[in-house]
Amino acid sequence: MSILIDEKTHVVIQGITGGEGTFHTEKMIEYGTKVVAGVTPGKGGQRHLNIPVFNTVADAVENEGANAAAIFVPPYFAADAIMEAADSGVRLVVCITEGIPTFDMIKVKQFIKDKDVDLIGPNTPGIISPGKCKIGIMPGHIHTQGSIGIISRSGTLTYEAVQQVSQQGYGQSTAIGIGGDPIVGLKYIELLKYFNADSETEAVILIGEIGGSAEEEAAAYIKAEFDKPVVGFIAGQTAPPGRRMGHAGAIIAGGKGTAKEKMEALAAAGVFVAKSPAEIGAKVKEALSRR
Amino acid sequence: MKIHEYQAKQILSRFGVKIPAGVYAETPAQVRSAAEKIGPRVILKAQIHAGGRGKGGGIKLAQNPNDAEKLAGKMIGMKLITPQTGKEGKRVKKLYVEEALDIDRELYIGIVIDRATESPVVMASSEGGVEIEKVAAETPELIFKEYINTAAGFQAFQARKLAFKLGLKGDTFKLGVKFLMALYKAFEASDASLAEINPMLITKQGDVLALDAKMNFDDNALKRHPDIAEMRDLDEEDSLEVEAGKFDLNYIKLDGNVGCMVNGAGLAMATMDIIMLKGGMPANFLDVGGGVSEESVKNAFRILVSDPDVKAALVNIFGGIVRCDLVAKGIVKAAKEIGINIPVVIRLEGTNVELGKQILQDSGLEFYPASGMAEAAEKVVPLTKL
Numbered sequence: 001m002s003i004l005i006d007e008k009t010h011v012v013i014q015g016i017t018g019g020e021g022t023f024h025t026e027k028m029i030e031y032g033t034k035v036v037a038g039v040t041p042g043k044g045g046q047r048h049l050n051i052p053v054f055n056t057v058a059d060a061v062e063n064e065g066a067n068a069a070a071i072f073v074p075p076y077f078a079a080d081a082i083m084e085a086a087d088s089g090v091r092l093v094v095c096i097t098e099g100i101p102t103f104d105m106i107k108v109k110q111f112i113k114d115k116d117v118d119l120i121g122p123n124t125p126g127i128i129s130p131g132k133c134k135i136g137i138m139p140g141h142i143h144t145q146g147s148i149g150i151i152s153r154s155g156t157l158t159y160e161a162v163q164q165v166s167q168q169g170y171g172q173s174t175a176i177g178i179g180g181d182p183i184v185g186l187k188y189i190e191l192l193k194y195f196n197a198d199s200e201t202e203a204v205i206l207i208g209e210i211g212g213s214a215e216e217e218a219a220a221y222i223k224a225e226f227d228k229p230v231v232g233f234i235a236g237q238t239a240p241p242g243r244r245m246g247h248a249g250a251i252i253a254g255g256k257g258t259a260k261e262k263m264e265a266l267a268a269a270g271v272f273v274a275k276s277p278a279e280i281g282a283k284v285k286e287a288l289s290r291r
Numbered sequence: 292m293k294i295h296e297y298q299a300k301q302i303l304s305r306f307g308v309k310i311p312a313g314v315y316a317e318t319p320a321q322v323r324s325a326a327e328k329i330g331p332r333v334i335l336k337a338q339i340h341a342g343g344r345g346k347g348g349g350i351k352l353a354q355n356p357n358d359a360e361k362l363a364g365k366m367i368g369m370k371l372i373t374p375q376t377g378k379e380g381k382r383v384k385k386l387y388v389e390e391a392l393d394i395d396r397e398l399y400i401g402i403v404i405d406r407a408t409e410s411p412v413v414m415a416s417s418e419g420g421v422e423i424e425k426v427a428a429e430t431p432e433l434i435f436k437e438y439i440n441t442a443a444g445f446q447a448f449q450a451r452k453l454a455f456k457l458g459l460k461g462d463t464f465k466l467g468v469k470f471l472m473a474l475y476k477a478f479e480a481s482d483a484s485l486a487e488i489n490p491m492l493i494t495k496q497g498d499v500l501a502l503d504a505k506m507n508f509d510d511n512a513l514k515r516h517p518d519i520a521e522m523r524d525l526d527e528e529d530s531l532e533v534e535a536g537k538f539d540l541n542y543i544k545l546d547g548n549v550g551c552m553v554n555g556a557g558l559a560m561a562t563m564d565i566i567m568l569k570g571g572m573p574a575n576f577l578d579v580g581g582g583v584s585e586e587s588v589k590n591a592f593r594i595l596v597s598d599p600d601v602k603a604a605l606v607n608i609f610g611g612i613v614r615c616d617l618v619a620k621g622i623v624k625a626a627k628e629i630g631i632n633i634p635v636v637i638r639l640e641g642t643n644v645e646l647g648k649q650i651l652q653d654s655g656l657e658f659y660p661a662s663g664m665a666e667a668a669e670k671v672v673p674l675t676k677l
Contacts, residue, residue, distance in 0.1 A: 075511060101482055101509050101515075102482070103482055103509070106409055106410060107442070110441065137611070137612055139610070139611035142611075152557070154556065155557065156553075156554055156555030157557035157558040157561050159609045160640075160664070183404075183406065209556075209557055210560070213407060237563075238545075238560075238564055238567045238572075239560060275568065276564070276568050276665065277561035277564060277565055
């Protein structure tokens, strides 16, 4: 098994005819992802990369049976695209777009609250269940199928973790980037719950960074309910307060949300905390051998 | 993005937030004529992007226009050091001249986006005029909060709740409610990330005004607010950071001496962390982003080495979409065109890594290759001490 996506995932790409959309759709198809439709308003009826294009997501769901949406539309149109996808009946929406205004995301979260849909991102590399399906922009070839779940706020740092895990001889069940923005869809706890229920996943790596309190909340959940070993790393131990470190979410405000606080919260919850980003793979081995 | 107090007040007043009479000035003569117009007693306020101005002598009371002109002469050009500027301080170039009012009470109002509830939150406290962080840490029961449902907006009952808790009465209560509603409207309509009024002033006559005002904005929303984007003051920003911004590079100057160039914000932070763990200190945060080209790598390198504190550099690239060969070409180009006279440790991984390493080797230039982040950091730290 894996979480959220597998061989049965049928993907519609919003913004398929754009530059980014085209490039990454090709890569996803190459990886083996079942891309069944594209959406670009006004271009319905055309074919792009030999995939049927529709005017609306609802049309793509009705005609091609899409059950997941990937969003590659510009930032000022992305909130609308997420809400359209959520309204169309797909179960999963993955928004890759970076730079969506915070107020737009507040509205999105209110809109999707009562709908039966999971949102990943925005500002995420996406989600991959190696060997089965990839929705996103991560390099497929560095991943191998296996038993480690990865949840991360970052992109390239996740690739780093994937490589270290592979060097230790493990693969990944599903790797997810939750996104670097202050307001995102699924966060650690929701994803940990999915991993808890997934029989293939034996351990989870949680990669956080400074800002907000999502890691502290995850620590409380892990302590209370999570059954599998967890390895944690927090980026930004050297970050100065009040500065945005690339990700809009990565700001330490008023002394809250520091790496130190987060690492302590995770350690107190029994998480194997890697102090150095080069120790993530070794910590996974340690966590699994201690079971 | 941050703006000055006088700019925040311009925005707020447009939405009906009451502010004291004030005039922007850059010379002592302008300050004098401002005092003649709105004085005679005025307050001179240094306009810099940092708080705690009063403590460093950045806020002064002048009794009359003569006094104001003299004080302005001393303030303009002074190096203002506050708890938030760091020890190097900020040069004062701009002043805001404001009418002096009779203070009865100083209260605190702040609006931010609360990440936990994913909504804006309006905070009010009777403890205005002091550091709110201190109030939050020592007497959190004195900070009152109302969370906003953005679909419905900030409701009058919520503003009334806060005004009652602040102990406002009669006409002042009504003015307080109006003030809060207007402030929230300004916050939402301008895509702000922070609106802070500290203090909100209650005058002896019972009026309610914003004595100080601080607004920060969501960088992602600035394109839909060209009037606010124009308020950006490049004087207040680090020149290398401004230069990096032109090439869509994310650069932040730090205090150490190891220059870093990394793709991805999370990996960039992790690289800084591992440098520290190996006994060094990063000179900067530099994320070259996902859409790297030869040209952007070259520019990134140019900016990185133009920081005189940098004694050695660490390049850490995990190629996914970014190809290592492209990065390698950019580094070689930078070295040949700009000339790099510091040691450079390079760790390449991922897409086209072998090709990238080959390009570096064939260049005939001297680089320090490393496999893995740990080895890279271990190599670069001693190189700063040569």
